[in-house]
Amino acid sequence: QGDKSTYYWPVLRLQNGQQENDANADGGGKDQNVGEIQTPSQVTLNFVGNPRSKVTAMPRFLRIITGDAKAFVNGDANANASWSCTGFEDRQLKDKYPICPEGSQVVRTFKFQSCWDGQNTDSANHRTHVAFAQANGACPNGFRAIPQLVQRIVYDVPPPVFDGANPSVFAVDSFPEQLHKPITDHGDFINVFDQRLMNKVVNCINTGRKCR
Template structure:
């Protein structure tokens, strides 16, 4: 029998969890539980243009339904109360999913088979015992995204790291019940070097192009996601950091972005770069403590401004790159990887001085004097036609992990590598924002990019990379 432990919501004071297991006893060391719902959006590989707006709106509504149900779930006093949220949630989801199918059908498309079976949700335990098993290749039988010659995040438990034992220091705000927990952190000193890169072949594009856009010193935040949930306020249910284009919010169209201001030093780069904020779990309220994306969505603690942000575009180890099309949209990583599985997870965690050791499903505990590093290696192959796709994934792809070659029919484009560094106190005292039911797991980290380079500057970037130069 799976022991389910339901904690109080993040708005309750620490030290007062209303947690009960199936046996009716408090279970503070049995792991969190959450709601797991099928991710309808990942199944939508082909949505007619005429249905996109309506489908995106309904997908965002599914997220809102889960968020509201999770709030009740987290307040439950026992398993019976927790399970009681599932049936009403299914009743909400079913007509929304049917509406998605109808929108696709009416626009002349073919809804995916089996959508009607995606309405029910389940409870799942945060299985901390799984984290203590010996590392296995291909955990869960799911393919890990190749890393295009960039730093490669390992699979679950890869590198020989061990989670802190029972006596390990607990994250200060863990008692709020929404994560993270001690098992989500690992001492970087216990991780073995695990970064591999494909060998560069003759004719490889060896150059780089770096754009400097600051660290969001001006504090541009919002809980929108203009790529995945355009036209929907609080579509992300967590707060994003933004650098680059300052016109970006849920309602930004291509013209808005083209005419927006930018924090990038080179004004020819009006691209949008964004990612979930990182917060200290120190019990201190941020000014969004009562706002959407913040405290209302279980994201609490002080938002940390990065000490540095590096945005570098690199080449391909097998050949030349072509210029990215303007307004190309790329999401790397999966904000719902806790419940979806790690097939699309693609964020790396490490520490300065230890970046030959990369983690995917753990936060690093860095030694004194070392800083926390998040790295996103974006997809670097493009289908040659589309600037986006219905599931925001199939128009781009990762290069082969071993050779660095793009899949057949795809073209190599400059690979965006985002490196974000934070000066935070050593120890398990921080977490990224997430959807509430994703429990602030490191594996849910993700990055978003919209290319709004001037076409001339983008062409110069491709030429620079193909000629082996280092440009900015």
């Protein structure tokens, strides 16, 4: 109840010719986002620590965007979401959708930036006020570690129906020119934890516990 944050990711649709109630709406059919919207079977939102330092509390209304909704056109510098299948999550894909074997579910994973500049809750490009940790786990100079949001979204989608060379499966919503490419997948988070709960999260992480 102490978390009123916003967690956003584009919907996943089956490319099955079915029309949803947004078939004639902006953002839906008018932007070439068609097909049957899939509801996740499971969503896990974890906040994890930093391997090199303790974390500090996120400021209220901190905004973090991970991934790039225009990565197909912009290039993959900011692409970050990954795709996999349950039972095979040691294999992560960024530029292809997985074709999961029977009995395995599709998994989308987002690991958000875990370093904050200590001053700003947002920036002009929605990116420069936060950063990813470096390869050794440390935050860049001038940044401090914050709890890292890791989103794992699982879907039961039917197995693909192969029509020649092209499987009829699923795709994320995108801007029309991005062609529903998996590399355009992205997530947004706006922190609206109350301070008491945020402090509890920080204390849990910094003492090495697992809290629910």
